[in-house]
Amino acid sequence: MNELASHPPSARSGRFLKDHLFVAVCLLAAGLCIAVLGVLLASIITQGIEHLDTHLLMNPPSRKPEKAGIYPAMIGTIYICLVCAVSAIPLGVGTAILLEEFKPRQKTLARLHGFVQLNITNLAGVPSVVYGILGMTAFVEVFKVMGSPGDPVWTLGTPENWYYLQLPFGRGVLAGGLTLMLVVLPIIIISSQEALRAVPNSLRQGALALGATRLQMVWGTTLPAAVPGIMTGTILAMSRAIGEAAPILIIAGVVYITFTPEHLMDDFTAMPLQIYDWASRPQESFHQVAASGIMVLMAILLTFNAAAVMIRQKFQR
Amino acid sequence: MTAINPQPAVSLPRGRPKSKILRRVRESCIMAGLIGCGVFSIATTLTIIVILSVEALRFFRLDEVSFWGFISGTKWSPLLGAEKHFGVWPLICGTLLVTAVAMAVALPLGLITAIWLSEYAKPKVRAVIKPVLEVLAGIPTVVFGFFALTVITPGLRWLHEGFGVYNAASAGLAVAVMCLPIVTSLAEDALRAVPRSLREGAFGLGATRFEVAVKVVTPAALSGIVAAFLLAIARAVGETMIVALAAGASPSLTLDPRSEVQPMTGYMVQIFLGDASNYGAEYYSSYAVAATLFLMTLLLTLIGHRVRVRYRQVYE
Structure with missing residues (x-):
């Protein structure tokens, strides 16, 4: 300790005072973040704990709050998220591979590559409600060129088969899942690109030097090395899909459904929709049911996030 | 530990070498699929723009609305x-x-x-x-x-x-x-x-x-x-x-x-x-x-x- 530091002149002490003040402000800001999360969780738990039981999990919604359940919404969420995952993961990883592993050198192609990249940044910023409108027009009505959902121009199977298909799709599971796919696709593409970018170039050069074609290099070397990163990004994207309400609201609407969907064209409801329905009612008791529903939803999301964190920890080098 | 590993480190290809033409066809199919993925993202943007502008134009053509009224009006x-x-x-x-x-x-x-x-x-x-x-x-x-x-x-x-x-x-x-x-x-x-x-x-x-x-x-x-x-x-x-x-x-x-x-x-x-x-x-x-x-x-x-x-x- 030297003399100067312990008895600083006033100009210096003013500057250090500023530093200390700033630390206090920072602590306040960070504390506020934690406090907000705490209040949010506490308010939901205190409101929702009463209705959280197996009755809620195993029963359909009801006009009486004490009998209301979330079972059809849970099954609906699982179905649309399956459709979303099956369609979004191959498309997203494929686009990421195209953008990261096949960067063209030729000038016009390189410009096109940059355009696709900018386009994806752009798609990531489009509000999800706009995707809902896109899904409504492109999937539910198929641009109104194929007749109406009530009177389809083409069908495959009958409503008894799970794979029952019709054109246009109508407000069914398939339309909902594909719309969610549009929402999460940019997220999957961007995170997969980051995972591929993190693979060291020496691996690629090694594969090419052994005589692999570019596709063999991607399939045998780059992709396996990037799988943990891609999985983490995909799981986070799927947790976004589970909680997304706005596009599904446009596709499915808030409907009173007490059964689980039986085929791809069947009407459905999803957990965020059911929660929105309960929360938008004026009765206090329905708010409590909404809080219980939120607890179930958050439990599922936290499981997903924990899985993503575990994969990241395990494979981090 | 000097046991000899009976398996060679690199598995050598066995049987007839794979046809080069077949591989090329397969690879171009996969490549076409990848390009299709890229095209899909552009198609999404284009579809959004086309749908929004076509339907918005239909709205502006209706009798009770005008484009000027839409962008300048103060009552909704x-x-x-x-x-x-x-x-x-x-x-x-x-x-x-x-x-x-x-x-x-x-x-x-x-x-x-x-x-x-x-x-x-x-x-x-x-x-x-x-x-x-x-x-x-x-x-x-x-x-x-x-x-x-x-x-x-x-x-x-x-x-x-x-x-x-x-x-x-x-x-x-x-x-x-x-x-x-x-x-x-x-x-x-x-x-x-x-x-x-x-x-x-x-x-x-x-x-x-x-x-x-x-x-x-x-x-x-x-x-x-x-x-x-x-x-x-x-x-x-x-x-x-x-x-x-x-x-x-x-x-x-x-x-x-x-x-x-x-x-x-x-x-x-x-x-x-x-x-x-x-x-x-x-x-x-x-x-x-x-x-x-x-x-x-x-x-x-x-x-x-x-x-x-x-x-x-x-x-x-």
Whole structure:
């Protein structure tokens, strides 16, 4: 300790005072973040704990709050998220591979590559409600060129088969899942690109030097090395899909459904929709049911996030 | 251990060598699939633009609306009354009011937290704050809407009696909580990308930590911070569930955050929830509103991209 530091002149002490003040402000800001999360969780738990039981999990919604359940919404969420995952993961990883592993050198192609990249940044910023409108027009009505959902121009199977298909799709599971796919696709593409970018170039050069074609290099070397990163990004994207309400609201609407969907064209409801329905009612008791529903939803999301964190920890080098 | 491994390290190809032509055909098929993926993303954007403009044009061709009336009108009453008014400004005003409230809270708070995380916080403290932010980022927006309705609104009404049951301030605060993790994590990434040498140079000249953080590191990371801000604004403008639950459903041209407003996204939800027939003017009006919203977020994204590319300082 030297003399100067312990008895600083006033100009210096003013500057250090500023530093200390700033630390206090920072602590306040960070504390506020934690406090907000705490209040949010506490308010939901205190409101929702009463209705959280197996009755809620195993029963359909009801006009009486004490009998209301979330079972059809849970099954609906699982179905649309399956459709979303099956369609979004191959498309997203494929686009990421195209953008990261096949960067063209030729000038016009390189410009096109940059355009696709900018386009994806752009798609990531489009509000999800706009995707809902896109899904409504492109999937539910198929641009109104194929007749109406009530009177389809083409069908495959009958409503008894799970794979029952019709054109246009109508407000069914398939339309909902594909719309969610549009929402999460940019997220999957961007995170997969980051995972591929993190693979060291020496691996690629090694594969090419052994005589692999570019596709063999991607399939045998780059992709396996990037799988943990891609999985983490995909799981986070799927947790976004589970909680997304706005596009599904446009596709499915808030409907009173007490059964689980039986085929791809069947009407459905999803957990965020059911929660929105309960929360938008004026009765206090329905708010409590909404809080219980939120607890179930958050439990599922936290499981997903924990899985993503575990994969990241395990494979981090 | 000198046991000889009977298996060769590299498995040699057995049998007939695979046909080169077959491989080439297969590879071009896969390549075509990959290009198809890229085309799909462009097709999505094109479809959005085509749908929105075609349906919005159909709306403007209707007898009771005019394009000029839409972009200059100050009254929006498509559902009630004998005479319908389609002036988009009350909806834009609602969106801007909610966004302004949200950004007034989220941007300073997020930036300060980011500076603290990157310049001050010890690793142990970071290990607490980062998961908190990640959990906040993972919460679905409908939950924030519920939070606004059942906690923030009663709180505001308890503080001041002028707040309505539905009000812009409550929705704005919930949107702020939603945007906070985005601002913080993106701004922190930008701050951490500033090289150590800049900080060390400033410390060497006798600067305090505050001066290093605010006068050296923050200006150096400004392009990234501005891009983070623009992204947060775009998210706030497009936010739907919070405003549908907490902001209300009466479009009005007001700057008072205590009053009920209807942002653009809230109106779209109202229409698609079945308050309108499927082919009336009010149904097509939602496409015109969606086109306006899309243009706003597109502009914000493009400006953000430009800022990042143009003003990024590359440190060697």
